[in-house]
Amino acid sequence: MNNIFTKHPNEFGYNYFQHFWGAWKxxxxxxxxxxxxxxxxxxxxxxxxxxxxxxxxxxxxxKKR
Numbered sequence: 001m002n003n004i005f006t007k008h009p010n011e012f013g014y015n016y017f018q019h020f021w022g023a024w025k026x027x028x029x030x031x032x033x034x035x036x037x038x039x040x041x042x043x044x045x046x047x048x049x050x051x052x053x054x055x056x057x058x059x060x061x062x063k064k065r
Contacts, residue, residue, distance in 0.1 A: 012065060029058065 009019035033051045040047040 026058070029054070 006016050009016055012019070014022070033054055036047050037051050040051065
């Protein structure tokens, strides 16, 4: 019987806690990018490429897994 907490992480070669901390890392990174995007919407002359560059970098890292 598959454990519902470990099935998905195991598909990527992680244990539960490795997946947990990785997901938290992505969550806090995305939260930071959300705040930067709000600041950029108010002050469009700062953080011009920050969010898009980081999202592209994150997507490339994710594809390598």
